[in-house]
Amino acid sequence: MRAPKALFFDVFGTCVDWRTSVIRAVESFGLPARFADDWRARYQPQLETVRTGERPWTVLDVLHREALDELLAEYGAPLTEAQRAELNLAWHRLDPWPDTVEGLMRLKERFVIAPVSNGNIALIVDMAKYAGLPWDVVLGAELARAYKPQPEVYLRSAEALGIAPGEAMMVAAHNGDLEAASRLGLMTAFVPRPAEHGPGQTTDLEPDGDWDVVAADLVALAATAPFGAETC
Amino acid sequence: MRAPKALFFDVFGTCVDWRTSVIRAVESFGLPARFADDWRARYQPQLETVRTGERPWTVLDVLHREALDELLAEYGAPLTEAQRAELNLAWHRLDPWPDTVEGLMRLKERFVIAPVSNGNIALIVDMAKYAGLPWDVVLGAELARAYKPQPEVYLRSAEALGIAPGEAMMVAAHNGDLEAASRLGLMTAFVPRPAEHGPGQTTDLEPDGDWDVVAADLVALAATAPFGAETC
Numbered sequence: 001m002r003a004p005k006a007l008f009f010d011v012f013g014t015c016v017d018w019r020t021s022v023i024r025a026v027e028s029f030g031l032p033a034r035f036a037d038d039w040r041a042r043y044q045p046q047l048e049t050v051r052t053g054e055r056p057w058t059v060l061d062v063l064h065r066e067a068l069d070e071l072l073a074e075y076g077a078p079l080t081e082a083q084r085a086e087l088n089l090a091w092h093r094l095d096p097w098p099d100t101v102e103g104l105m106r107l108k109e110r111f112v113i114a115p116v117s118n119g120n121i122a123l124i125v126d127m128a129k130y131a132g133l134p135w136d137v138v139l140g141a142e143l144a145r146a147y148k149p150q151p152e153v154y155l156r157s158a159e160a161l162g163i164a165p166g167e168a169m170m171v172a173a174h175n176g177d178l179e180a181a182s183r184l185g186l187m188t189a190f191v192p193r194p195a196e197h198g199p200g201q202t203t204d205l206e207p208d209g210d211w212d213v214v215a216a217d218l219v220a221l222a223a224t225a226p227f228g229a230e231t232c
Numbered sequence: 233m234r235a236p237k238a239l240f241f242d243v244f245g246t247c248v249d250w251r252t253s254v255i256r257a258v259e260s261f262g263l264p265a266r267f268a269d270d271w272r273a274r275y276q277p278q279l280e281t282v283r284t285g286e287r288p289w290t291v292l293d294v295l296h297r298e299a300l301d302e303l304l305a306e307y308g309a310p311l312t313e314a315q316r317a318e319l320n321l322a323w324h325r326l327d328p329w330p331d332t333v334e335g336l337m338r339l340k341e342r343f344v345i346a347p348v349s350n351g352n353i354a355l356i357v358d359m360a361k362y363a364g365l366p367w368d369v370v371l372g373a374e375l376a377r378a379y380k381p382q383p384e385v386y387l388r389s390a391e392a393l394g395i396a397p398g399e400a401m402m403v404a405a406h407n408g409d410l411e412a413a414s415r416l417g418l419m420t421a422f423v424p425r426p427a428e429h430g431p432g433q434t435t436d437l438e439p440d441g442d443w444d445v446v447a448a449d450l451v452a453l454a455a456t457a458p459f460g461a462e463t464c
Binding site for chain 2: 061112120121122123124125128129135136137138139142143160161162163
């Protein structure tokens with residue numbers, strides 16, 4: 001194993017605690033906490049309509065808003081247009097996990113650090129400003145016009161940095177993300193986030209694959225860099 | 233005039249002193265200083281072949297390398313493949329002007345700051361790491377697959393941030409860049425760089441248009457922010 005030149009980060013769940021943040025936002029509009037889980041539950045089915053080509057490329061802000069409108073109708077909650085626009089921005093203002101900012105700052109000293117997320121650029125940039133995430137560059141879904149785990153997202157992100165897939169390391173709290181990255185030759189780091197889905201979480205509690213690195217959090221990941229590898 | 237939400241920066245010439253840096257690099261390979269000017273002189277004609285559609289989208293690293301190979305043949309300089317690859321990276325390691333890093337740090341406190349350059353993402357990211365340029369996000373030519381002053385570059389950059397063109401301000405040392413941006417509704421800031429082309433510079437010594445802001449350098453620009461405007 002050689003040291004990576006760049007670290008690619010999953011964002012929702014891995015770097016930020018979307019659930020606590022979105023619950024706080026929906027409750028501020030008088031909606032129950034489970035609205036946040038229902039909102040997120042629409043995410044993968046929505047992405048799948050884009051992945052399959054059923055609908056053309058659509059950024060996540062638009063998908064979030066469509067899901068929000070549908071759910072508000074189901075809940076019978078009559079929010080105004082301005083309120084809906086404001087609530088949709090909850091996904092731009094997600095709190096980092098306690099270790100995230102410090103871990104990223106340390107890793108940035110040694111590597112190019114980039115979000116490779118399904119979030120669109122505006123969302124990721126707003127979140128970085130809000131949460132203090134010190135990205136070097138925003139890569140990911142919007143650049144590739146595809147959604148993880150589609151190969152284009154990982155490959156286009158590496159290409160944009162002028163590096164081979166094997167020179168990048170994907171960092172994620174989700175085994176499926178790492179499996180897709182690994183299949184394309186990227187190195188992999190698993191960082192468990194057992195509270196991402198709240199107290200009842202049953203998925204991604206443990207690494208399911210033979211990932212290159214497993215670290216308790218991003219500060220711990222930085223402490224192991226350059227990951228026991230020969231420096232390239 | 234309202235305060236912008238994002239500042240878009242030209243990079244070559246505006247943020248970094250490409251000429252001094254590239255002269256240093258070519259001289260380290262035994263080439264004369266004028267090689268740097270000859271290299272840069274191929275830039276606009278090369279971009280034009282992409283703008284006109286004569287050749288498909290091609291990133292600047294590739295264009296730089298083609299021009300380098302042609303010039304080395306003209307100069308009769310037999311550099312090896314490894315030396316050519318290394319010298320081509322001179323464009324990834326350009327020194328900032330003395331005010332650039334401080335100016336960008338200050339502006340970043342108040343605005344999203346993004347390069348909207350004809351440089352490709354890898355080049356801009358490497359340069360940011362080398363020179364300490366604290367970009368929030370890398371926008372510009374590669375995202376748009378077009379070269380300034382084509383409208384797509386400015387418009388796609390604003391779209392990626394989820395803002396209207398009129399909510400962005402283009403900052404450049406080149407009147408032509410500001411003219412193109414202004415025509416699309418962007419705000420404009422002119423920062424003269426009278427030494428960009430060396431002691432004999434005759435172009436862009438003064439603002440040629442009715443730009444929203446004229447500042448002596450990027451620290452001066454930060455000192456005028458939010459540019460005497462009502463805050464939005």
